[in-house]
Amino acid sequence: MWSDIFYPENPKKREKLVRRNQEIKDLMEGNFYATNQLIDVMNEHLSCSFQHIEMNEDATLQENCNVMIECMHKIQAVVEKIDTELKEKLDPTLYEKLLSLSLSPDEFELISKALEAVCGLATLASATVIGLLIDKGVILANITSTFVKIGALTVASLVLEVVFMGIDMIVEAILGSVEQHQLIEALDEYGKALKEFKPASEKYQHSISYVQVKIEEINEYFPA
DSSP, X not given: OHHHHHOXXXXXXXXXXXXHHHHHHHHHHHHHHHHHHHHHHHHHHSOOOOOOOOOOTTSOHHHHHHHHHHHHHHHXXXXXXXXXXXXXXXXXXXXXXXXTTOOOHHXXXXXXXXXXXXXXXXXXXXXXXXXXXXXXXXHHHHHHHHHHHHHTOGGGGOOOXXXXXXXXXXXXXXXXXXXXXXXXXXXXXXXXXXXXXXXXXXXXXXXXXXXXHHHHHHHHHSOO
């Protein structure tokens, strides 16, 4: 492109933007995978019936974010409903012990009827899952709000490279200046987004892995 002669930094900026875009896509893919793992755990241990979600490579970043946001809202609604009902049915001390996962066998027996009425199951695994999900509600809320911000990125619709055939070199140089401004804004926007999205994604995915590890520990020590 003639504009690249006048603005030699544009190609580097385009390449950097593509790398940052790929990084966000990779994080998004990891979040979809972790969410499907969470769905499996909730379906098995909390009698839920969530369907797996799928990242669409042909869709925009905003469209994929909307899929995640809708799914997270449904998960949060279930967790909040169970939390509210358990608070109503359980003694405050037992409720706090449930969240801290410090129930003795006798205490678990005391809350088993409440768990069965609310979750459909009354097992150590179900108690562990709901206790962890309630305790980690802030992380679920944070990742959801982060998806909202990522989905609002204007850079998703940025046209990075348009070749104008037969156009006057001066006009293309002007367009290159416009592109340079767009690229600088886009890189800044992506940089700020990644600064928030990466740690939020890592915390979210770690939390899901932690839930799975705790379930495996229970299954190992208290096999069905």
